[in-house]
Amino acid sequence: MTETVLRSSPEKRRFNIDMRALSPFIALIVLMIAGALINPDFLTASNLLNVVTRSAFIAIIAVGATFVISSGGLDLSVGSMAALTAGLMILTLNSLGNADMSTLALGMLAAIAVSAACGLANGLIITFGRIEPFIVTLGTMGIYRSLVIWLAAGGTITMRNSDLRELYRPVYFGDIYGVPVPIIAFLVVAAIGALILYRTSFGRHVIALGSNEDVARYSGVPIWRVRTLTYIIQGICVGIAVLVYVPRLGSATPTTGLLWELQAITAVVIGGTALKGGVGRIWGTVVGAVILEVVANIMVLSNFVSEFLVGAVQGAIIIIAMLVQRSVHRGR
């Protein structure tokens, strides 16, 4: 009792908490400087916009994952969920057949509905089945993935109406005042996510649940509802990511969204969210997702390391991020 009270002065502790929140931003700046030194093309506006645009899917999904992880949960099914959602959305668009705005809107609604339903399924099984989220979402990961393979009969689900594809194209390739639409989408999602997590009772309940489920329960927090809602939010974020993703290729395949769950979790952890719950950092997550793409981009632009090793470097980053988090944590 007395030991923990007196181990460090409050000033020092506050400094350390700031360090933990700031470290992803510092890492990004260091990477930017490194990138600029390695290849002058790196710091051009077009390259940077390109990098951030490519990080948009993971960033949007990772915003949802921030909710799940900071409440003490985990969702491994997001990649498969994205593939299933994309597949069902394209099938819906194909069956409606017209090339007008209302068709597109219906297809988008269907996508959000499917992904939210997938999230709801995860949440309900976890809360009412009282099963570890790791196991549940490992199971649904397989289910969602094989459903899309089955729907595609092992092949590819493609948007058939080329007029509709043209109509939909700007959602990925377009821009508003020079800012690509995916970047706007991901900033809006992050801003709404931050507002919910930091400023609403629900957000506070998420953090309380992740900090200590018993305390939350004894404090009258409706833990089942809160937990289920985090998975629904995760599902909706996957849906939004799919809306931006589909116009890029206009198709869904059995490999769509493969390993996205790992990238999303990596982004969340790099961003400073505690994997055991109780701390959630939306903007850290966004930076984490950008860092992953920046690293890949630097590797492509440089000749030091083969770009085929991108996965290895990203894997190393998550381990380093955890080590940094722990040393900062120990220091306090």
Add this chain to the structure above:
Amino acid sequence: MDSVLRAENISKSFGPIEVLSGISLDLKPGEVHAVIGENGAGKSTLMRILSGHLPPTKGSLHLNGQPITFSGPVDAEAHGIVLVHQEILLAPDLTVAQNLFLGREIRRFGFVDDKAMRERTRAILHELGTNIDPDREVSRLSIADRQLVQIARALLVPHKVVAFDEPTAVLTPIEAESLFEIIRKLRSQGVAVLYISHRLNEVKAVADRVTVLRDGRHIATRGIEGLEPLEMARLMVGRDMSKLYPEKPETASDQIVLTVRDIAVPGYVENASFTLRRGEILGFGGLIGAGRTELFEGIVGLRSSHGTITLDDRNVHFGDAREAMAAGIVYLSEDRKGKGLLLQQNLRINLSLAALDRFSRGSFIDGSAEEKALDRAIKDFDIRTRSRDLLAGQLSGGNQQKLLLAKMMLLEPRIVIIDEPTRGVDIGTKEQIYRFIASLAAEGKAVVVISSEMQELIGLCHRVVVMRNGRVAGEVAQADLSEDSIVYLATGVHEERAAEIAAGHA
């Protein structure tokens, strides 16, 4: 006789705060030396220094007359000083024998020799007067048996000094008596026993000498002859015990706010009934494990329960704590660190958590209202904190309890249930908490106090309901409140009789 272990002028500081100052103590072979004191008096810290878990800031230890410094508990054990911990520190999924030899397995050709370990375990347990199966998993043992296993584990190494830290906290009187038997056996073998407790009757029954600590200072060391529990209490607290408790507020009202009839919490409580009046402080006594906590967790919806609960003439059933709170009933858990507060979050987040709806404007939390509430809580409840940005886990036990009270009072409840209100709380804060509880009753709220401290129940409550083995054993009215009447209901044995058993005259 020469002392086997002697502490000279031991002081211990954590940062700027001195928790022990200038303690001297000597242990002779073949004696039971009790160290008594209130929570926070420094008993456990002293124990941890003697057993090598903590280095002293000042002062020195002497073993058989030679100065010595322990590098850690393992080093102290190597010198024959072992500590039986207060908490059960066993791996629940391993068997008794596996636990006993954990970290010091007997090996044969590089493989663990289960047969040898099982035999040694059986022999040691038999010596302790029990025949627990060495192959049983620890998770399937009763708390008392687990404690025996823990003692057996400590006695496995050659020992000259054995320290017991509040060993009877989880034991029934009968189980405690078999523990005293073990302690007497150790004494007769010439072992020095250090016995830490705040249960004075036990100390009277088992100790040869008593050292009293108060606020980290040495108050007295005396032989047990002629030292009665009442005098021990006076030495421990340092003043007249009766002033610790405020005047009991008049229970002007006969208005019953809560009636509980035949409630059952599966596995813990059967057929419990009681009534609670407006403006009264109702005590719940009994041994640990009697089902008091579970009964109230069942009532407020934290555990599944069935039975009839009548609140203001309306039958109610709460599915979770939220519903109970909405009906004006709050429950403050005995487990502050595990169920009461988010130790890793700051004071503001903890304070508003249960009553967050009251701090919301539309869908959003009003941060400045939270800050104001924190200012008010710090003032009203006298929460002493160096900084408003501290985490709840960095507060002392007493201040955590005040924060928990402040948190639950934000809900403006009518019925307040407080489980072990002063566990781990220093004496000054105890007084504040008692005054606060009395003021709640004076305001017309109904208060339930669950406590294992008999004096607390007697000093604070209007009536005391006593539970035994998951049932309500009886009720003691204000005029009849005494330790004897409570102990009788809690154990089914009169205190004189229990003391006789304990003293070995049975």
